[in-house]
Amino acid sequence: METQTAVLEALSDIVGSAGCLANEADVEPFVTDYRGAYRGKAQVVVMPTTTAQVSQVVAWCHAHGIPMVPQGGNTSLMGGAVPDDSATAVVISLRKMTRVLAVDTINDTMTVQAGVTLSAARTAAENRKRLFPLRIGSEGTCQIGGNLSTNAGGTAVLRYGSMRDLVLGLEVVLPDGRILSSLKGLRKDNTGYDLKQLFVGAEGTLGIITGAVLKLMPQPRSTVTAFVAVPCPASAVKLLNEARMLSGEAVTAFELISAPALDLVLNHLGSVQSPLQGRYDWMVLIELTAGTEEEHLNNSMMELLERGLEHGWVVDGAVAASLADGQLFWRIREEISDAQRYAGGSIKCDISVPISRIAQFIEKASAEVQSLEPAMRMVVYGHIGDGNVHFNPLRPVDQDAREFLARWSKPVSDLVDDLAHAENGSISAEHGIGVAKRDSLEGYKAPVELDLMWQIKRALDPRNLMNPGKLLPLNHRAPPADQ
Template sequence: MTLPPNPEALLQAMQAIVGPTGCLSAAADTEPFVTDYRRIYHGKSPLVVLPATTEQVSQVMAWCYAHDVPVVPQGGNTSLMGGAVPDDSGTAIVISLKRMNRVLAIDTVNDTMTLEAGVTLSAARAAAEDSRRLFPLRIGSEGSCQIGGNLSTNAGGTAVLRYGNMRDLVLGIEVVLPDGRIFSSLKGLRKDNTGYDLKHLFVGAEGTLGIITGAVLKLMPQPRATSVAFVAVQNPDAAVKLLGEARALSGQAVTAFELISAPALDLVLGYLGDVPSPLEGRHDWMVLIELTSGTDEESLNATLMQILEAGLEQQWVVDAAVASSLADVQQFWRIREEISDAQTRTGGSIKCDVSVPLSRVAPFIEQASAAVLALEPATRMVIYGHMGDGNVHFNPLRPAERDAKDFLAQWYKPVSDLVDGLAHAENGSISAEHGIGVAKRDDLTKYKSAVELELMWQVKRALDPKNLLNPGRVLPRID
């Protein structure tokens, strides 16, 4: 068992590397770094270190490796799986990348952006926009989450349908390894066929193999036109068919296709208070459709209307509200993006982030909903997500009159196991974009083969033989 480091020696060593202002040791100062966003996971740490350069991260890791001190890398601490905070042993320090927040270069000919890991997603998007380019990753926590964390969790979001996950958006990477060595490959190359593509070892590894300190990201042309509609559909099967029609009629213009259940809409409208429903009446299922293109607005709007008319003709669409202004677009998206916070503030939400093949989305939702309601009929079925890529946020919420802690104590594990099992049976995944962290770690023994788990551990042991980087995260123990 690793013993807690000597606090005084640790503090002196870290201050010598990052300076006094780069070290936080008082309990009040470290508290935000040892508690997760949802305040479900809480740990202890003798020290939070805030390096300002990759070289400082390297020196910190070299010292920790020599002295067997565990390290938890942390970006914006917006993880939903408990993967970015230390455990309660008090042995691990936290390395926060928040001071490494510089956009280093934007190449508008190569369409790339080089930046440090602590740059927030919103700052990265703004920097791209200032150069008349688009960085397309969009997630609700973009004001807090950081690029290093986005890479470490292979973040997805609402534009994956068009642009892909974070893994699809990175060209080069810089990583500090557990022993302090620096692997730097900050290249903006779209073709580099010179052996193993090592950057992809670290994307999605949740800080267990190395600390990402910088990256080169792809940029896209800014769309000239955007067309958005909030659409009531008969059911999830109708939504899938409408998506197929949208793709057939618009080609690559479908940027987002977000499913929203009635309980999800009820919850978020109640949470926001001052935002009306875009549609008249109450509908069981809705989708938020966004088209973007390099064509003119009039042409894109005509395409959207063609999609909706086809949906009405086929009786997939019940009603629709088409955004007629930027304010409408922002309000439609605000409704979608605030669902997660509405759940967090309400409490008692069982968050299941699953993916299944698009052809199986509708059967999965039907089966999983029936199974959960058979256990607890009053459960509010908050279901939403990125339907276009098969990612369903299936988040049963406590009955309105039920205490959140009691509901979770009784149903969290049974419902999670049930939903994950149904997703797996559809050749799906128990984690589409939130990662594994602590919350799903032990479940991997049920859903990953022995060969997969052993290969993962072999990679871990090769890069981190002392198991110092984010120990206890992602990888379950295997015999």
């Protein structure tokens, strides 16, 4: 094993000394996740500025058997982007690769380096009157490379898909340093295995994404937003179906919000009031957007809400009368995450089930979790148009956050994951696996799936140097190939 000094020297030769960090204080932000839940150690943090540099860094680490941890904005909730505590790894941060390389408004594509933040990408699109539709809370910090590596989702998936659906080409540095480049921006290319699919959602375990061609969309010409009270999640699902039947792809977002989630936000924000007069157990934020005039879309929304009232799926509702109204509705939705962090003692379960099973999942999970501790607050929200529920039980008002988490985190997570699994669901809809759920996977995936994952991993990274210890359950290894 090389000494830290030798590593630092070798990597400085590649990226320059300003591109390498080794003292503890400098390295600290790269070895700790943003919630402070995961903390590791690194020999060196290296910040290349070009793909060629990434390639050389990786080739050097590969040749010397040094584990590598690729890192984007370090906003993972699962510990996917920080090293373990062995102090053997080099963190390869993409934060200096921030160039938007091209915007093609005829092909409707944008070519970016992996370190471009999501908000910078959205802005680059907007500047050319296009939409890059991915929308998640951490957009100011998270990076396109990380969004791709985790197949990020967010609040516009219903209409535009996840990151996998938004990418046309990738440039990747493989675990041995070779560069795989396919930045052509083609919408159709059936010439062999679609290799880019391997790296989307692989959490950096198969290589480092250094660049991407992203799809751009027409900007919507009009938006109508409503904040609606529904009697129960089952009604919300019915309303969602009606919305899709009435206005098809215009349904851009359909977000469920439970009363405890709303209370938490209103409490957190202080001055903000609920868009609705009454207090309701369940609400839905609906956004329709279209390339047509506002009036038309307004009619669709009114028709939807009328039908909802008629069938009893809607009990109250407010349609945004102004841009500011719409922004307020969204602010309420988007602050749930921060409000939970502020409140402390939130158990995060990011599950998905088929849309047809959401209602029964929520009902069962709420009942079973509350039977453990009736005073837990059921902060439940999410993208029900994708079958994705953030089911985040919150500590009772009078309990200490730390004690609550120590006692309940594991039993509640296990219970919720088991219930999601029983409903044909997933234990991680959009947050990924990282370290947090790595070993749980064994309980929920068939051995053949885990075998295949390891077979792919071994084929691309036989020395297990690329983001080791993430995503793939350690106890499950593929049998050797029967050559």
